[in-house]
Amino acid sequence: MTARSQSLSTSDAQPFPQKLSNDPVTNKAAQTTVTCVYQTHIAGFWRNVTVLWGKNLMNYSLSISVDSVEKEGVYTCKIDLKPWHFWAKKGYKAFEVDGNQMEAYWDLRSAKFSGSPEPVSDFYVVLVSEEEVVLLLGDLKKKAYKRTKARPALVDAMLFYKKENVFGKKSFSTRAKFDRKKKEHEIVVESSTSGPKDPEMWISIDGIVLVHIVNLQWKFRGNQTVLVNKQPIQVFWDVHAWLFCGPGSNHGLFIFKNGEGEGESDEEVEGEEDENGSKGDESECSENSKYFSTHSYSKDSKFCLFLYAWKIE
Structure with a gap:
């Protein structure tokens, strides 16, 4: 079965099964992207919904992908928010996922941004299935x-x-x-990798430096557990490329994960994720179950942030 799309906005878009790439666009395009993966209950199954925000020199973009539980792949609804197409900043599109109709609504006309392609306020993006709001952003x-x-x-x-x-x-x-019940935190990574002094790096959360690495040329990979409002957060880093590769040829990688360390090693920083970035085990329950999919739902699932930092000259 192929995914079909209906559009009640000015343009038509055809959702199509695709794999989400972990690689960013070329450095020439310098496209900043934010990928968020949510676990949702849609049409009787737990499914991953991937929301991809993008920004380059020309426009913003928004893509919503829903996992299929009947076959490998995802169904995607893509929205281009070009500045000269004012109508695209508010709209509606319908598309099918495993034979079930999904509806996407959005209003980004007054959205406020703060450097990231993901808005910070004055917007909404909604995904509806069977007259139920299964995902609400904004x-x-x-x-x-x-x-x-x-x-x-x-x-x-x-x-x-x-x-x-x-x-x-x-x-x-x-x-x-x-923590879903608490406020959002501002995370900043700063570095000094050139000049007469030895390279250094600082990682701060909400303006407080929690990780300070000197002699970075010897400590370009590592991990440390810090406390953020009494909550333990594991911080991993790998900035080998910053020091030993050509400018802009590769990225530094930072991982922020809830909870105390449980025997993780620095090698985990270089581990590969699946298409949606999840490292979770598949559910042992039957695929025919109406309440489980390949990714079982758990309120205790630990949040994980991957920050790919590309140095440009």
């Missing part, structure tokens, strides 16, 4: 429910994985919420 929740006329989900979608590609010279920033 702070304009009342407007979102009024527009969709759909009921809230019995179980809220859970963000368990975030990946961001950022470009900069010495400073790289992102934000993350390590």
Whole structure:
């Protein structure tokens, strides 16, 4: 069965099964991307929904992908938010996932941004299945429910994985919420890898330096557990490319993970993720179960942030 798309906005878009690549676009395009993977309950199954925000010199983009439980692959609804196409900043599209109709609504006309392609306020993006809001992003929740006329989900979608590609010279920033019930934190990585002094690196959260590495040329890989509002956060880093590769040829990698260390090694920093970045084991339950998919739902799943920092000159 192929995915079909219906559009009630000005343009038509054909969702298609695809694999999400872990590689960013070429450095010439310098496209900043943010990938967020949510676990949601859709049409009787737990499914991963991947939201990909992108920004380059020309425009913003938004792509929503929903995992299939009937075959390998995902169904994708892509939205280009070109600045000269004002209508695209608010719209609606319908598409099918395993024979079930999905509806995507968005309003980004007043969205506020802070350097990242992911908005910080004054927007909503909604995914509806069977008249239920299975995913709601943004702070304009009342407007979102009024527009969709759909009921809230019995179980809220859970963000368990975030990946961001950022470009900069010495400073790289992102934000993350390590606890769904608490506020978002500002994360900044700063480095000094050139000049007469030995290379150094600082990692701060909410303006407080929690990791300071001197003699970075000898400590370009490592990990440390820090406390953020009394909550332990594991921090991994690998910046070999910053020191020993050509400018812009590769990235530094930073991983932020909830919880105390459980025997992880530095090698885990270089580990490969699956297409959606998850390292979780497959569920042992039957694929025919109406309440489980290949990724079982767990409220105790640990959030993980991957920051790919690309140095440009």
